[in-house]
Amino acid sequence: MTQSRVTIRDVAAAAGVSITTVSHVLTNASGKRIAAETRSRVHRAADELGYAANPVARTLRTRRSQSVGLVGDEIATTPFAGKIILGAQDVVRTHDAVLLVTNTAYDVELEQREIRALLDRRVDGVLYAAMYHRVVAVPPELRGEPVVVLNARTEDPTVSWVVPDEYTGGWDAADVLVRAGHRVLGMINDEDDIPASHLREAGFRARCAAAAVPDADVTVMFGAPNTDGAFEPAIRMLSQGERPTGVFAFNDRMAMSVYRAAAMLGLRIPTDLSVVGFDNLEIITEGLYPGLTSLTLPHYEMGAWAAEQLYAQIDAPAGAPVPVRTAKLRCPVVHRASVTSPPR
Amino acid sequence: MTQSRVTIRDVAAAAGVSITTVSHVLTNASGKRIAAETRSRVHRAADELGYAANPVARTLRTRRSQSVGLVGDEIATTPFAGKIILGAQDVVRTHDAVLLVTNTAYDVELEQREIRALLDRRVDGVLYAAMYHRVVAVPPELRGEPVVVLNARTEDPTVSWVVPDEYTGGWDAADVLVRAGHRVLGMINDEDDIPASHLREAGFRARCAAAAVPDADVTVMFGAPNTDGAFEPAIRMLSQGERPTGVFAFNDRMAMSVYRAAAMLGLRIPTDLSVVGFDNLEIITEGLYPGLTSLTLPHYEMGAWAAEQLYAQIDAPAGAPVPVRTAKLRCPVVHRASVTSPPR
Known part of the structure; x- marks a missing residue:
């Protein structure tokens, strides 16, 4: 036999x-x-x-529960990544299922209880999602279940994940500025040691180099990633002898304090200074004057991608290998009024 | 017998x-x-x-599922009311239970499926929550279940609910301005026909009247509740002959465009114009310069209050009447740098 x-x-x-x-x-x-x-x-x-x-023997379950869990750290409770839920939900709906969201608040004990509660309720799979791009370990409770890591990476080669393409994001931010003619550039980066800060800076520097901007004309300074964090570094950066005419802020909150520093120094945006943000947080980008050119984190698209991959696992026939895929999704530029050619 | x-x-x-x-x-x-x-x-x-x-015969269930559902319209996916989830969760945790959140996106058919999914999973009760204060009908599927309406009111006298105290919020916003000495006041209100716009304006006018400010010196204008919505009405209001020296904006996004209108007209904040916002959305209130004095919506406190009332129902002995309570929770003022005495 x-x-x-x-x-x-x-x-x-x-x-x-x-x-x-x-x-x-x-x-x-x-x-x-x-x-x-x-x-x-x-x-x-x-x-x-x-x-x-085999790991997909789980599909032998006689019937689907028509529900999927999303275990998030603080996606549902902070203003930054809610569209992840919307993207996942829209795909889950096409499978006639509902999305059950939990919020771990970074509490490992609570997370275990929530995962247990979802598995006890026989969810068909779990999206394990992070509020910001980082490296996570998939909790052992989820081993052998259909699972996709969302807005984070994991070192486990058997697990699918999706993150924003931070490097290309930094590249594209510099691209907007060099195409407008800027030759002296600055970046005010997040001081935290996270993938986004390293990768956006690397992409930014690479695009400057590709435009033959000398290293000496690219200044990078650091601050906390909040509405106050870029103020002091921006004041320093913009008070330099040959100051940058185009500045990329790590996120829109920091861009807000670049606007403030510019106003304090009598620099008009965009005539005297062009600014590019990141996050496309509409409350800021459309509330600032002039409107802030920014890059959108593909939260909705990542949520949808992850849910689709999850269903690829859920629908895999018993005995078939679990498909493992990873993706970096592009962060599109949303052009507004904060970038123009440099002053002569 | x-x-x-x-x-x-x-x-x-x-x-x-x-x-x-x-x-x-x-x-x-x-x-x-x-x-x-x-x-x-x-x-x-x-x-x-x-x-x-009787309606609490449900407590005859032999054991608790140690879970509570939160059915929200878009709380988890927009930047405005996430702390509702945090407040509810912190109370649910003290009962060794987990909170399962769903997002209806205002879709009635999806909402029914989600409620059914939660009830099928035997949640111990449901928080029925709205992103902004309005009047809701409790879905028939929830009849006879422990349920509390959160950040909304309902006309059903058997259902507990909690909302922000909008009237007192408007009163307190005017109070900040009249105590600073302002005698000519303005409000830029949300043009939408919702409880918050009516009640905040009523409270604002009442406090002005209590300070013996003549009705003629209180101007109310209307705009859309977004970052652009107050710009045009603020320009009109602040170009008047005897212009208001203190302005209350319906929300922080509208306050952002009051700042912009003031800058356009050469009015400095707070020297020439005092401004009070609403929502205490930190991205805005701490990102604007000078920092915006604003009122906090008690999202966390409402979430916690609602979860406590839900457990009062869940824990009620079989046969006991279900306790029905309603509450309006105060919106505390957070003082920053946008209010001072009026110019002489």
């Missing part, structure tokens, strides 16, 4: 239990109280018959 | 079914397939014995 011929029915018959019980045991289904003795009988039967308990 | 002596055991015995089945039938538990014949036998037995199927 070849391995491929062994079915779950054979295992059930050999172990003297139902097919459902075999499925629960081999998929390690949570929320099922199955006696340890039964579990070991099922595993023994499966081993003896050469039945491969 | 008095009615109070009849127990669920008696009904179960008379109907020839289990206590659990009686409980499911009488609480109209969702997700339970019970034959129509069984249902009517249970109802008949309950009627004959005079057993009162």
